[in-house]
Amino acid sequence: MxxxxxxxxxxxxxxxxxxxxxxxxxxxxxxxxxxxxxxxxxxxxxxxxxxxxxxxxxxxxxxxxxxxKNAMAGLPMxxxxxxxxxxxxxxxxxxxxxxxxxxxxxxxxxxxxxxxxxxxxxxxxxxxQRTSFVSGLPSSDGKAGGDPGPFTAMGIYLGIKAAVVHKLGTDSMAGVRVAIQGTGSVGGGVARLLAKDGAKLVLADVDAARARALAEQIGAEAVAPDTILTTECDVLSPNALGAILDDRTIPALNCAIVAGGANNQLARAHHGALLAERGILYAPDYVINAGGIISVATEYFARVEGKHTDVSEVDALVARIPERLKRIWNESEASGTPSDVVADRMAQERIGR
The missing domain is CATH 3.40.50.10860 (Leucine Dehydrogenase, chain A, domain 1)
Known part of the structure; x- marks a missing residue:
């Protein structure tokens, strides 16, 4: 190494x-x-x-x-x-x-x-059992804690809806075509939420059987993993591993919006500008996927203080993700600066960099 x-x-x-x-x-x-x-x-x-x-x-x-992510979510972490x-x-x-x-x-x-x-x-x-510096522990009776995946999924779902309003000018997901890469805990959760709104979903996963099973369950289409990035859609939602948006894939995208939970979707810094040049609205990943860490942080600090926090309080914090995205997109359009650069500058200012 x-x-x-x-x-x-x-x-x-x-x-x-x-x-x-x-x-x-x-x-x-x-x-x-x-x-x-x-x-x-x-x-x-x-x-x-x-x-x-x-x-x-x-x-x-x-x-x-x-x-x-933690800076943009307003967390003391x-x-x-x-x-x-x-x-x-x-x-x-x-x-x-x-x-x-x-x-x-x-x-x-x-x-x-x-x-x-x-x-x-x-x-x-x-x-x-070996350290107290851990979170995401099981909870009960409506208290914050447990698997942060559903909170991440909810934040992404809300962010996609905000992106559709901003870019497509509609507040209804009915008939909006969304291609989802990755159908695990987060991507699968996003798919289920969008399906309830009547979105037309295209799913792909390296575990093809998992994607097909979910597609059958929610009335979606399953495609091969190597075709999902070029699928014609309104929204591409990457929810697998990162570094998928690069010099090769960005020119081949067939979407108006990229909004998903995968970390580090941009392979390198200049790839946000390439998306902007193509007129593709990008939701910075660490802003839209902050639901999980919001849950984790809320649970951890409540436990440190000897308190319990209701899930409803976490839900209220996750519901603020769209307003952060809107602020980034508005600044991006006003300044002509790619949305990822705008978000980075905001975060860097908050962490003193």
Whole structure:
């Protein structure tokens, strides 16, 4: 693994730590981008990477994205992320999760972890046996907590509706064609919400059987994963992994709006300008997908203070995502600046960068 500070995605991160525990087999990277606004909050990703450099790139980009996401959501949290390097079989053991919990605890509260790709609510429960700096724990009786995925999905759903009003001039989703890439917890949740509004949905997932099953359930169309980005639609909603919008894919897009929950959708900084040049309205990913971290942060700080927060309070905070997007789009149009640049500048100002 090359020196992380020479990586193009290194952005003056406060801490980048390689964790290796031979006994449990744990190899992980914990990256803290900023703690200017509070402890660095961000989930843990459990993923098999073809090469260590890809894991480092994910940790650096995702942690920076969390700084911006938390700042734009108005949360008293900085940004951090952890990636656990899974083997080809994605072997996950209690010992491995315990070792990871110890690594989080050793940071003394500078980092608060939660679920991300490949990590479950049960995994967070296991981690919580080793550290208190964890969120996304099971809840009951209408209290905040648990899987943040549904809150992420709700925020994206509301953001898509706001984008359709802004770009297409209609407040009805009936007949609006939405192509959804990724039908897991988040993408699947977005699809179910849009289906209730009468949207025409096209679904794709690397797990083709999962996409077909959901399509049959909600009356949507399922297509091959390699065709979803070029599908003719009003809204393209990426909800899988990032870096999908690049020099090759952007010219081939056949949509008016890009609005989805995948982190770091733009492969590089200039790709937001390419979308703008094509007249495609872009919802900056870390603004539209903030529902999950809003839930996580609300749960965590309530627990630290010995309180309980109702889900209704989280819902009210998630419902403010569209107004943030509208402010970004209005500034973008008034200044002629791509929406991702506008959002970045707002976030950087809030975290003192």
């Amino acid at each position: 090359t020196a992380f500070w020479t990586e193009p995605d290194f952005d003056d991160h406060e801490l980048v730590q390689l964790v290796h525990d031979r006994k449990s087999g744990l190899t992980a990277i914990i990256a803290l981008h900023s703690t200017h606004l509070g402890p660095a909050g961000g989930g843990t990703r459990f993923w098999h990477y073809g090469e260590p450099k890809a894991a480092m790139r994910d940790a650096l980009r995702l942690s920076r994205g969390m700084s911006y 900085g940004g951090g992320k952890a990636v656990i390097l899974a083997d080809e079989n994605r072997t996950k053991t209690p010992e491995l999760m315990a070792a990871f919990g110890d690594a989080v605890d050793a940071l003394g509260g500078r980092y608060v972890t939660a679920e991300d790709v490949g990590i479950t609510e049960a995994d967070m429960v296991a981690v919580s």
